[in-house]
Amino acid sequence: MMNSFLLLQEQEQQFFVKNCEEDVRDAVESRLKTVYLISDILEHFFPMLSDTLTVMAGGNTINPEDAYLTDDKDETARPTPEAPEGE
């Protein structure tokens, strides 16, 4: 005989799947999308906004370097090839 508490749990879960699952999923998805959108906008425009505020306060903007060295471009990061034996 099955434990009645587990049967109760099963019935509750079935009720959720039948009646609320989609509503809750849609609500969570739309809330997450909104939060991500706001955070993406902030991430994208925050440097520009902080530069604007700095200039308005009488300071200078930070001039970003034209090109940043990456691991691939940085020669010092590459292991130097060993000379083949016998040479």
Add this chain to the structure above:
Amino acid sequence: MEDLAIISAYKERRDATCFRLLYDRYAAKIYGKALTMLKKEASAKDATQEIFTKIFLSLGKFHGQSKFSTWVYSVTYNYCIDLIRKEKRSRDIFADEVENPPDIEAEEVPDTALMNIKVNELRQVLRNISETDRRLLLLKYKDGIKIKEIAKMYDKNESAIKMQLKRAKEKAKRKHEELFGSEKDE
């Protein structure tokens, strides 16, 4: 596909399929646990929504130190306990015990006595006992939470929880006999 693989894929791409996979795996379970704690279906539904949002926004904090399910359930219980505390209901959890100390001499009700009740009868019994007793019985027998964990959850010692649980079982058994008569007598 394992939870960790889905989580790392979601962290990389915020992929809707990954979201749905995790949602389908855990939503109903979270709802069940929220219902244990909050009693009302509408509150449990709202809590499930809040908990899921919280879980997905905090996925960055999960590094796989424990099982994902363990982390999800701890977020769930913590959220519900905070909610109950805000509504100032949790402070009453042991009020009954203080006012009316448990009868030590009473015979211990075996776990199977409650587990073998018909599910509709169990539902009725749970509706007719105090919220504290209902919650304790469901945490222990429906959600399978260990006494140690329940004690930690409520910031109480294990023997206090054991005693409260013993009383809850007695009350539930008595209520069942009151509502449906003792099957043994038949």
